[in-house]
Amino acid sequence: MARELPSFDAGRAPVEPGPLFVDWLLWALDAEVPDAQVATLSTVDSDGRPDARMLVLRDVDAARGAWWFAADADSPKGRQLAATPWAALTFYWPAQGRQVRLRGRVEAEGGDRAAEDFHGRSPASRIAALVGHQSERLADAEELADAWDRAAALLDREPAAVAPGHTLYAVLADEVEFWQGESGRRHVRLAYTRGHDGTWGRGLLWP
């Protein structure tokens, strides 16, 4: 049976993509789409080979066109972003048949803002970050259990501790595409592009 999908009147879309993204995200959250705030982050490694993984969107600055996520600067993705500070984020909200793709330059922010983000996390999430070594080869489960206990003890002694590599990253989008699926396959695609003067243009794409 065809799914009931929302209609998308691209002609009435706002002049900038940020508010439309927030509108679609809130719609997905309201509809209890699982992990609505989770996206695929794509980066490239030093050989120009693509890499991708899921992560949680931490914030959106709709006015600035900045999408924020948090990660360890010492992880593969952190090193890839240090060498090539460009990335793409891809969201998919199946219940609404909606995809949003965006890409742009990436800025990293450590310091107070990253510390504030860190302190807002659950103890388990802070311990996991303090364990570190993300994506390095692990000998066995016991090695992780020991590192976990040490990180938990550190957090007990120093509740304000922040994982050294904890970093907030902003994708400063210069391209954002909204894809609205349609049960008859006449999908609607609206692409926003940011010009050199910072203003946004927009237009439809063939599906």
Ligand SMILES: Cc1cc2nc3c(=O)[nH]c(=O)nc-3n(C[C@H](O)[C@H](O)[C@H](O)COP(=O)(O)O)c2cc1C
């Ligand atoms: C639903 C979900 C949410 C995740 N959220 C994050 C996140 O917010 N930050 C993060 O660094 N990794 C997150 N991860 C783990 C990453 O997908 C990835 O495994 C890890 O960051 C290592 O990636 P890297 O080796 O490319 O650096 C999440 C994974 C899943 C499945």
